[in-house]
Amino acid sequence: MNYSKERLLQFTKSVFLSCGMPEADANLAADVLLSADMRGIDSHGVARLSGYIRLQEAGRANMNAKHKVIHETPSTATVDADQGLGLVVAPKAMDIAIEKAKQVGTGWVAIQNSNHFGIAAYHAMKALPHDMIGISMTNASPLVAPTYSKERMLGTNPICMAFPSGSQQPFIVDMATSNAANGKLEIAQRKNKEIPLGWVQTKNGLDSVNANELKDGGSLLPLGGHKGYGLGAAVDILSAVLSGANYGPWVPPFVAFLNPLENLPGNGIGHFLGAMRIDAFRPAEDFKKHMDQWIIRFKQSQRVDENQEVLIPGEPEFRLQKERELEGIPLNPQVEKDLQELAQKFGLNL
Amino acid sequence: MNYSKERLLQFTKSVFLSCGMPEADANLAADVLLSADMRGIDSHGVARLSGYIRLQEAGRANMNAKHKVIHETPSTATVDADQGLGLVVAPKAMDIAIEKAKQVGTGWVAIQNSNHFGIAAYHAMKALPHDMIGISMTNASPLVAPTYSKERMLGTNPICMAFPSGSQQPFIVDMATSNAANGKLEIAQRKNKEIPLGWVQTKNGLDSVNANELKDGGSLLPLGGHKGYGLGAAVDILSAVLSGANYGPWVPPFVAFLNPLENLPGNGIGHFLGAMRIDAFRPAEDFKKHMDQWIIRFKQSQRVDENQEVLIPGEPEFRLQKERELEGIPLNPQVEKDLQELAQKFGLNL
Numbered sequence: 001m002n003y004s005k006e007r008l009l010q011f012t013k014s015v016f017l018s019c020g021m022p023e024a025d026a027n028l029a030a031d032v033l034l035s036a037d038m039r040g041i042d043s044h045g046v047a048r049l050s051g052y053i054r055l056q057e058a059g060r061a062n063m064n065a066k067h068k069v070i071h072e073t074p075s076t077a078t079v080d081a082d083q084g085l086g087l088v089v090a091p092k093a094m095d096i097a098i099e100k101a102k103q104v105g106t107g108w109v110a111i112q113n114s115n116h117f118g119i120a121a122y123h124a125m126k127a128l129p130h131d132m133i134g135i136s137m138t139n140a141s142p143l144v145a146p147t148y149s150k151e152r153m154l155g156t157n158p159i160c161m162a163f164p165s166g167s168q169q170p171f172i173v174d175m176a177t178s179n180a181a182n183g184k185l186e187i188a189q190r191k192n193k194e195i196p197l198g199w200v201q202t203k204n205g206l207d208s209v210n211a212n213e214l215k216d217g218g219s220l221l222p223l224g225g226h227k228g229y230g231l232g233a234a235v236d237i238l239s240a241v242l243s244g245a246n247y248g249p250w251v252p253p254f255v256a257f258l259n260p261l262e263n264l265p266g267n268g269i270g271h272f273l274g275a276m277r278i279d280a281f282r283p284a285e286d287f288k289k290h291m292d293q294w295i296i297r298f299k300q301s302q303r304v305d306e307n308q309e310v311l312i313p314g315e316p317e318f319r320l321q322k323e324r325e326l327e328g329i330p331l332n333p334q335v336e337k338d339l340q341e342l343a344q345k346f347g348l349n350l
Numbered sequence: 351m352n353y354s355k356e357r358l359l360q361f362t363k364s365v366f367l368s369c370g371m372p373e374a375d376a377n378l379a380a381d382v383l384l385s386a387d388m389r390g391i392d393s394h395g396v397a398r399l400s401g402y403i404r405l406q407e408a409g410r411a412n413m414n415a416k417h418k419v420i421h422e423t424p425s426t427a428t429v430d431a432d433q434g435l436g437l438v439v440a441p442k443a444m445d446i447a448i449e450k451a452k453q454v455g456t457g458w459v460a461i462q463n464s465n466h467f468g469i470a471a472y473h474a475m476k477a478l479p480h481d482m483i484g485i486s487m488t489n490a491s492p493l494v495a496p497t498y499s500k501e502r503m504l505g506t507n508p509i510c511m512a513f514p515s516g517s518q519q520p521f522i523v524d525m526a527t528s529n530a531a532n533g534k535l536e537i538a539q540r541k542n543k544e545i546p547l548g549w550v551q552t553k554n555g556l557d558s559v560n561a562n563e564l565k566d567g568g569s570l571l572p573l574g575g576h577k578g579y580g581l582g583a584a585v586d587i588l589s590a591v592l593s594g595a596n597y598g599p600w601v602p603p604f605v606a607f608l609n610p611l612e613n614l615p616g617n618g619i620g621h622f623l624g625a626m627r628i629d630a631f632r633p634a635e636d637f638k639k640h641m642d643q644w645i646i647r648f649k650q651s652q653r654v655d656e657n658q659e660v661l662i663p664g665e666p667e668f669r670l671q672k673e674r675e676l677e678g679i680p681l682n683p684q685v686e687k688d689l690q691e692l693a694q695k696f697g698l699n700l
Contacts, residue, residue: 073455075425076630104454105423110631133592149660151652161584163591171587173580205654224574230523230663231581233648234511237521241513241640242483242631248647265643280426281460281592290591293615297598298583302501304555310499313580 001336002328008046009034011339011350015049018346019056021063021088029087032118037329040320043183044119047335050342052085052116054256061085061115067092074104078243079111083268086117086138090271094126094134097275101132105280110243113267116140116254120160121174121317127162127275128170131284134162135274139239139246141253144178145219146233147226150205152219153248156181157235162314164278166288168295172314177232178220185211238272245270351686352678358396359384361689361700365399368696369406371413371438379437382468387679390670393533394469397685400692402435402465404606411435411465417442424454428593429461433618436467436488440621444476444484447625451482455630460593463617466490466604470510471524471667477512477625478520481634484512485624489589489596491603494528495569496583497576500555502569503598506531507585512664514628516638518645522664527582528570535561588622595620 009030016026029052037045055061065084069077077096081089093109100107117123120136127134140155156176163171180199188195188211195211202208203217214220222228240247245266252260252269278284301310331339336350343350359380366376379402387395405411415434419427427446431439443459450457467473470486477484490505506526513521530549538545538561545561552558553567564570572578590597595616602610602619628634651660681689686700693700 071630071632073627073630074453076455076626078631103424105426106456106458108456108626108630133588146648146651146660148654148658149651150654153648153651163584163587171583173577173584175577175580179574201654223577224529226661226663227523227525227573230525233521233663234513234523237513237641237644238483241637241644242628244632244636247640247644249651265640276426276458277423278592280421280423280458281428282421282594286594287591290597290615291587294587294591294597298496298503301496301499301503301599304498304500304551308498310496311576313576313583 002330004328005034005038005324008037008329011343011348012046012049014348015053015342015346016063018348019053019063025088028091029085032087032091032122035122036119038321038324039119039121039317040324041119041317042332043181043186046331046339048116050338051254051256052087053342055115055254058256060252060256060260065089069096075100075106075108077109079109081111081114081268083113084115086114086269086271089114090117090123090136090273091126093271094123094136094273094275097273098127098130098132101275101277101280102130106274106276108274109272110238111271111273112240112243112245114245114269114271116269117271119174120158121162121172123273124160124162124174125170125172128164130275131164131278133164133276133278136160136271137235137239138271139236139251139269141251142249143182143214143220144222144232145201145205147222147229150201150203150219151249154222154229154232154236155251156220157232157239159231159235163291164284164288165291165295168292169312169318170314171291171295171312172317174314177223177228177235179223179228180220182214182220185214235272240266240270242272243270352680354678355384355388355674358387358679361693361698362396362399364698365403365692365696366413368698369403369413375438378441379435382437382441382472385472386469388671388674389469389471389667390674391469391667392682393531393536396681396689398466400688401604401606402437403692405465405604408606410602410606415439419446425450425456425458427459429459431461431464431618433463434465436461436464436619436621439464440467440473440486440623441476443621444473444486444623444625447623448477448480448482451480451625451627451630456624456626458624459622460588461621461623462590462593462595464595464619464621466619467621469524470508471512471522473623474510474512474524475520475522478514480625481514481628483514483626483628484510486510486621487585487589488621489586489601489619491601492599493532493564493570494572494582495551495555497572497579500551500553500569501599504572504579504582504586505601506570507582507589509581509585513641514634514638515641515645518642519662519668520664521641521645521662522667524664527573527578527585529573529578530570532564532570535564585622590616590620592622593620
């Protein structure tokens with residue numbers, strides 16, 4: 001069954017309100033989650049709602065967090081998220097980055113003491129209406145093994161860059177730094193299907209096509225080999241070593257049934273956000289005109305298969321968003337059941 | 351035969367001087383090229399020297415270029431390289447970024463009207479002695495096909511990020527955004543060996559293990575599939591759409607025997623550089639202490655094969671550099687012949 005965006009938005013907001021989140025924050029957190037469902041990143045939308053609630057119940061997420069700027073320069077800030085949800089602090093920190101970019105050309109914010117921030121694209125895309133380039137990244141619970149290692153040391157550590165355009169849709173690259181995100185494994189598990197070689201390795205570091213390998217102690221593999229390891233590691237360092245959050249194997253797990261390690265080197269998980277004003281480099285109209293030309297030329301590049309068009313990063317998500325605005329969001333039965341349990345728990349209607 | 355760094359440095363400088371480059375610029379350009387040879391990135395060192403000279407002869411490189419800041423804000427600048435070598439303008443532009451970072455926390459410089467800038471790591475690593483994070487990227491002649499396309503639309507568009515550490519060697523990730531760089535194909539060609547699946551496709555977009563595929567109209571494939579396409583595209587946009595350089599298929603070829611296309615949308619090729627002061631986010635000593643802990647922990651992560659240690663990005667290059675400081679730089683016979691021809695041409699001794 002499909003649900004309208006509005007209905008799931010209201011429900012999500014009500015759940016957060018029931019957990020003691022202030023109204024403005026509940027609006028924001030719900031908007032971030034629903035943006036994932038609308039863009040077709042179903043693994044990062046309302047499917048995670050109960051996970052955030054369980055984090056609160058485990059005493060690991062503060063629904064009434066007051067973030068604080070603990071250090072700053074004209075173009076930078078470091079933010080302590082007060083153990084709040086990344087869903088709430090990341091958009092607010094992006095506002096700080098945008099404000100700094102207005103003043104001095106660019107703004108960069110490192111965030112510590114946070115929790116999962118939803119889809120990276122939401123935060124980066126906040127820069128677009130300001131004619132700015134937006135950048136967002138985060139570290140995450142360790143699932144990915146470095147090259148030559150069989151130990152889970154890095155999260156899928158996504159990075160997003162959003163570029164404004166003129167008449168064309170903006171260019172949005174939003175990617176995990178592993179070959180496959182956990183969500184893709186879960187789909188294969190549900191369908192009982194094999195996965196492509198290169199996505200995972202066994203707990204002994206051997207190749208595997210088993211979608212359940214992670215549950216058996218295996219690990220995800222970095223994007224394209226050692227380069228993806230380097231890239232995911234850089235995201236970890238920018239998000240956490242720079243902000244004062246936990247890094248590498250010390251990143252606290254998103255799932256509440258696993259406890260964080262002891263003697264942590266930092267606070268919570270970390271994010272890193274940036275905003276660059278286009279006209280700090282060249283007139284925004286010139287940039288957008290050339291972005292349009294870039295996009296049009298790439299769309300026209302010669303196809304391998306005439307029936308498969310060449311896509312611009314972000315294009316599939318914009319299409320899905322249009323589709324879901326008309327047809328609503330299809331929830332898988334497990335997620336629907338999950339939301340119904342939340343409804344019951346808090347005395348709400350889904 | 352091995353050559354000492356000093357000998358090749360002097361020779362390279364003399365060649366640039368013979369082409370009319372001012373002494374300070376010749377020193378800089380030679381230093382950038384030799385840093386590649388010392389780090390073992392042989393494809394980007396003196397092996398390219400004759401290529402730069404041929405670009406000058408084709409009227410496409412200005413050895414006496416005077417770069418100009420054409421736009422700036424407190425944290426940004428756009429630089430016109432005056433058709434000079436990226437080898438010369440990129441380190442100077444990095445100095446601008448570092449100066450801005452000293453003032454307002456971070457500095458970002460987009461460069462247009464340039465030529466090939468050598469190894470990305472040289473420029474990013476200039477930030478390290480200042481306790482800054484360095485970032486460098488460039489676009490390049492189109493060799494890589496977007497996902498679902500068989501047309502060469504992007505360069506191997508490398509990106510480098512350099513992070514300072516304390517007692518450990520700095521963390522340097524320097525990577526092309528294609529699965530394989532052209533240099534790796536050339537090695538396979540010389541050895542007459544097959545290459546792994548995923549590096550190239552035929553001119554019709556089919557899988558291939560033929561190291562000569564590029565010569566036959568094929569294309570390189572982006573790192574790990576569509577994510578690498580998105581990442582390489584973002585490097586193209588930051589380097590060129592933002593600076594006013596040429597982008598995508600319009601990037602002028604490095605080889606002088608191929609002419610640039612007509613009706614170019616920008617000037618020369620483009621680079622993008624950044625410097626972020628660590629203590630714009632947290633005290634540099636804290637960051638470096640945690641970088642050391644990051645590096646030591648990753649080195650200790652469980653190995654797949656007890657005899658193959660886990661490497662930190664940049665570690666192989668630091669080792670090779672130490673080795674070559676002692677033993678000199680081994681030149682392959684083709685490169686040696688190339689340099690001897692340059693010696694003859696300019697009346698120099700190699």
